[in-house]
Amino acid sequence: MESNSAYKRFVEWCDRNSVAGKYSENVMLAYFEQNSKIWKSSTLWVHFSMIKAMLNVENNQDIIVAVMGILCASRREELCQMSLNNIEDLGNTLVVNIPDSKTRTFTVITESYIDLYRKYLTLRPAHVNHQRLFIKYTSNKCTIQPVGINLFGKMPTDIARFLKLPNSELYTGHCFRRTSASLLADSGANLCTIKRHGGWKSSSVAEGYLEDSLENKKRIVEAS
Missing domain, CATH: 1.10.443 (hpI Integrase; Chain A)
Incomplete structure (x- = not known):
């Protein structure tokens, strides 16, 4: 925010x-x-x-x-x-x-x-x-x-x-955590930052937020 x-x-x-x-x-x-x-x-x-x-x-x-x-x-x-x-x-x-x-x-x-x-x-x-x-x-x-x-x-x-x-x-109790990660991904944070932010040991969850990032989708469209 x-x-x-x-x-x-x-x-x-x-x-x-x-x-x-x-x-x-x-x-x-x-x-x-x-x-x-x-x-x-x-x-x-x-x-x-x-x-x-x-x-x-x-x-x-x-x-x-x-x-x-x-x-x-x-x-x-x-x-x-x-x-x-x-x-x-x-x-x-x-x-x-x-x-x-x-x-x-x-x-x-x-x-x-x-x-x-x-x-x-x-x-x-x-x-x-x-x-x-x-x-x-x-x-x-x-x-x-x-x-x-x-x-x-x-x-x-x-x-x-x-x-x-x-x-x-x-919309479950996980929404607070998911919203936090999504906002961070939209701000342009990299994989390591998102993993550290949420305390995820696996990269797969953090990668999912990066893939769903609105800003990331915009960059893909602009590059195509």
């Missing part, structure tokens, strides 16, 4: 259109319906994930973990196991160490995402007796109960259904 957040673009769109009740479902649907003419489905999905994540904190809505999932190419079990000890706040950078991985470390430098992380921490009850990062949000407050692995797996389906994407049930 580029440095200007999807959330900021959404707010600016609301301001330009003098939209009242900016965060209602109908407003978001109108925003994505307009952009569906110029964005492909995967792009809509990514932008919705980022916007929804910001809205969750700023408007006391249910917590969506798309930022960590997409930026860090996380599996659902990694999101489930992620703890406060896995993230180091260095001021203008977050260093994220993926649980049970000695090599997969990510840095988050986008200011809006860092602010989102800090705002989320302020909602954490003082009496939580564990270090799990993601805890459930209900009745306008966070509880002490960690988010379970099945809920992480269900989130992409809920997002796809909201966007009215076809076959929404096919």
Whole structure:
């Protein structure tokens, strides 16, 4: 994602259109319906994930973990196991160490995402007796109960259904990780970078993302 957040673009769109009740479902649907003419489905999905994540904190809505999932190419079990000890706040950078991985470390430098992380921490009850990062949000407050692995797996389906994407049930917990790799491939990353990003030992998976890359397909057409 580029440095200007999807959330900021959404707010600016609301301001330009003098939209009242900016965060209602109908407003978001109108925003994505307009952009569906110029964005492909995967792009809509990514932008919705980022916007929804910001809205969750700023408007006391249910917590969506798309930022960590997409930026860090996380599996659902990694999101489930992620703890406060896995993230180091260095001021203008977050260093994220993926649980049970000695090599997969990510840095988050986008200011809006860092602010989102800090705002989320302020909602954490003082009496939580564990270090799990993601805890459930209900009745306008966070509880002490960690988010379970099945809920992480269900989130992409809920997002796809909201966007009215076809076959929404096919959007599984793997979508965060797949979207992350696809975005990296589209940015022009090579095979070694994609393998290291996702922690894949085999080259076949990473090669698949390169072959499916939109930019790669454009280059093939231009060269033919």
